[in-house]
Every structure is written in C-alpha cells, then in structure tokens.
Amino acid sequence: MRHSFTAVIEKNATFQEDFETEPYECAWASEARWFIHVAELTGSGASLSARVQVSPDGLFWCDEGAAFEPISGPGMYSLAVRDFGGWLRLDCGLDGEEPKVRLMIYLVLKE
C-alpha cells in the first residue's frame, strides 16, 4: 500500500500582503499536489499568485518552475509537482487594490 499524508499548511488564514508558506519537509514522497481553497478574495482587481519553491535546507529557497495560474476569485485550485527534493513551500503574491484573501492551503504527499 502506498504512503500518503495531507498537511494543512494554512488553515482559514487571512492575508493582505505577499507571503510565503511555512517550510514543509517532503523528502519521503515522490509526488506532491498543492491545493488552494480560496474562501474569499476581495479588492478591486485582486488576484493571488502562487509559485512553487524548493530548498536544500529549509532556509534558502528558489523557484521550482511551476506556478498556479493567477487566482481571481473563490474556488478550489490545484497544482501537481514532482522531483522537488526535500522541502516545499509556496511563494504567494497579492495584486490589486487593497487585496484581501482568506484561504486554506493543503499539501498532499504520496509515495
């Protein structure tokens, strides 16, 4: 049977400026899937961007290459990644006028 674990990386969190998610260790897994569940996104022209980042040590980060399409409203969004090494996080940006987002972020790992 394959191993799997779902981590709630952000739980009903509200952001009004750019943020990075907490580092999460994932060396044991060969596949990962991010989910962003946007409950609210307000502000004129507001949008959320999210780029996948990787790290050798959980301290220093670079872009992995994958990114969510810009998110402009409530809903469930998902992105799969592989070959990510030992750590994953999302580098998230908010654009628009006084943007505000409330969301859940999940990381589903599988080996």
Next chain:
Amino acid sequence: MTGSPGELRYCAGSSDRGLRVALANADIRLSRFNPLPRILAFDDFDDGLHGWCELVGNHNGDLNELQPVFSDMRPAQLSTCTFFDLGTHGAVDGTYSMKLATRPRKFHQAVAIKRLTSAADGLVQFEAWFTYKAEQTFGSQDAGARAWDGNYHPSEAHFGSFTLWNDICEGTEPRDRYHAALRYENTNEEGEFTQRWLYKTGLHPTTRMLREGFDSNQNDVHVAKPDMWAPIPGGDQQLCFNEVPTKVNWHYLRWLFDLSTRRNTELQVNDLTMDLREIPVLRFEEGYWGISRLLNLCMDVRTTSNVRNFLYLDSVVISADW
C-alpha cells in the same frame, strides 16, 4: 507512600513478564525501550506518522469559530534532520523522525496528538527517543545575546519549551476529565535559561470554557496565564543541545501515569528520574459529553523567541499494564 514508582511498574506485569522482556530485548528496535506488558503502539517514524496529527480546536464546521490558541498548531512532518552545513543527519535508526515545528513567532506552539481510548484503569507509559532544536539563524537574531565562544551558541537560547501531556476523560460526570502536562522549560517567557521540568497548576482552557469567556492569554494551549506552571522538585536538568543548531543528539524519555489514581507516576529523562506521585493533577468540575474513556497523548513545542523551534521524535512506544 512507600516503594519507588519503578517497583510499581515491575510488579504490574503478568506472570509472563520475563518472557515479554526477553522478546523485547531480542528486537533490536524495541530493546532501547522498557515497555509495560501490553504495547498499544510502536511508532517508528521511518514508516509514517502513525496517527500523530495536528491538534485542532472544536468548531461547528465554520473555522472562524476556532479559538485563537487552537487555530494554528501546524501539521507534523517526517523529517530527515537536514541542515545547511552538514546535510542529512537522519534519526536514531533509519532516516526519518517526526518533527513538530513552530512558526518564527514568539509564543507560537505546534502540537501533535494521538487519539486512543482506554480499556481499563491502570498504568500507561509513554516512551520516546527525542531531540530538540531552534532553527539556524544568521546574525540578526543574536544581537545582544551571549556571544558564541566556540562552545556555547546563542541558538540554544532561542529554544523555548516542549511538553508531553495527556487528555483523559473517564465518563460524563463532573471531575471525570483531567490533563497531566509535563514541560521541559529551556527558557522562560523572558527568554532566560531555566532548564527545568515543570507541571501545570491551572486548567487547560477548553473551547467550551473559552466560548464562555474564560480569561486566557491564548498563547499556551495548557494554561490561561504564564504563571500557571510550577517546578517539579528535583527537576533541574540540562539536556544535550550540543553547541550548535545543526547537531542533534537523541535523548531517552519515559513517562508513566496511572489512570486509577488520576496522577502522574514518574518521569525519566536519561539519568534523571522524577517521582511524580505527589504532583497534583487538576480535574474539571464540569462534565464533558461524548469523550468517555478518552486517552489522548500529545506532544508540543513552544518558542519564546521569534525563531522556529523544532521537536523531533525518532520513535515512540505507548504501553499499558492492562
């Protein structure tokens, strides 16, 4: 009270205790533990998290109802103990350990829980091989701190505390529920070294209590106010932080508590064993619904600095004498 807690433990076994000990010692992974006769769980984190999950507070489906102290206790991680300077450290055996990680925010707390129920009243023992660290920082966090001298490293002062605790409820009657909590306080709320074991003198503020307006700072899941902890007699102990934030040394811990007396029995951490039978454990005056025979075991880590704190567990054995 006569006799040592250890005697209690050895008398509690059934007549085949000797055979059980011999079998455990013949198992290279179990021989570093000293379990009671019935092993309820052997959690070697080389093959998963074994049911240790994030503690989340009670709500009605609307997460806005979560009380602040229960809202962000972070998911456990399977860690390789990898550091920027030496690469992968690994665990006692194999590669992985369970890691609890705080946010880099003063008084943030990460909590993992394993949920069981009890089949009888009697002794329960929690054993673990653990280590703890503060995250590596680079300069700015150490301003004004005691300087690195080649032996002492200011990272040690970035680590707050870790706590092992339970949540027990026998039934629905008043005074059926209680929490025993034992904290290793490395630094106090002011960030000063204390390096001692504590027990709590205040009730765990439950979601129901907080919704009813119970006055709490909401920055420690165990107590409402920071002065609700007291030192365990004979509980001063310096652990092996090992000088820098990237070297980990694993420690043995054994915590014994008694469901029949509703008390702690003893806590062993390496060469220090504390008799806890006289340590009071507070009970809730109110009854709680739907948690009869609750036997939850929890671990947490809490930072007293704006630096991430980590608690690692290589493996855990939970055993009982019933």
